Amino acid sequence: MEKIILIGDSGHAKVIEDCIRSQGGIVIAKLDDRYFERFCEDQIIKGPISLVETLLTDGVKLVISIGSNSIRKQIVERLSVFNDKYATVIHSRSVVSDSVKIGHGTVIMPGVVVNADASIGCHTIINTNSVVEHDCVIQDFAHISPSAILTGNVKVGQGSHVGAGATIIPGIEIGVWTTIGAGSSIISNIDSNVTAVGVPAKVIKREGL
Structure with missing residues (x-):
């Protein structure tokens, strides 16, 4: 079961979460800078994007769940993590x-x-x-x-x-x-x-x- 952190918590993130579930994966966190501290909601960790440093452990991958192309690019540049830490998500349908x-x-x-x-x-x-x-x-x-x-x-x-x-x-x-x-x-x-x-x-x- 692939464990995924979503960067961005919006309507677009909801659809990506469904795609991940269709693959048999699980979303363990939704990180967004509109949150100022860590909390848990429906067994999913939420908080600021900076939490990725502690949550991105072995076996966990990332998806940037933000619809804006330019903001996705900015987030990728900001995080500066290895490419193999990003998941590719393909809905089962x-x-x-x-x-x-x-x-x-x-x-x-x-x-x-x-x-x-x-x-x-x-x-x-x-x-x-x-x-x-x-x-x-x-x-x-x-x-x-x-x-x-x-x-x-x-x-x-x-x-x-x-x-x-x-x-x-x-x-x-x-x-x-x-x-x-x-x-x-x-x-x-x-x-x-x-x-x-x-x-x-x-x-x-x-x-x-």
């Missing part, structure tokens, strides 16, 4: 090809389909009922929202967020730290550090503008 590569700290939610030779980076979220088709590459700290569809050979750059129900046609590249709006249809490459929305999607915002 997802379908993931044996040829898929998945990085540490990544969470795959229920109903997800990830097909042959896709590659998913570290600390990435593949959310409920989304589809990642063959040969897609999703880099670290990205978030694929519920029911989004990435058709074959799509690349999503580091830290980018594909909104709920968005569709990306084959061969498209999404830059780093870019946001794709919910329900958008992506039929051409999208630059880094922008927000694109619509059917077909158009860039409506660039970083700093």
Whole structure:
């Protein structure tokens, strides 16, 4: 039975906890800096993130259970623990090809389909009922929202967020730290550090503008 510490205690953490339980694992702690001292609730330890130093013993692993891509990255940099201390969580009701590569700290939610030779980076979220088709590459700290569809050979750059129900046609590249709006249809490459929305999607915002 894998023992997991969640960093972050929010609605997103609840879903990740369900994913862990579906694997037969157990959440032993939920740490969040909105807590100022250690306490116990429903047999789960809660308290500030600094408690990880005492709780991360042999046989215990971490998951950053925070939806914001940039905050997940900040927390990983702050904790500075070895990569093998991060769990990879795959819900039992997802379908993931044996040829898929998945990085540490990544969470795959229920109903997800990830097909042959896709590659998913570290600390990435593949959310409920989304589809990642063959040969897609999703880099670290990205978030694929519920029911989004990435058709074959799509690349999503580091830290980018594909909104709920968005569709990306084959061969498209999404830059780093870019946001794709919910329900958008992506039929051409999208630059880094922008927000694109619509059917077909158009860039409506660039970083700093």
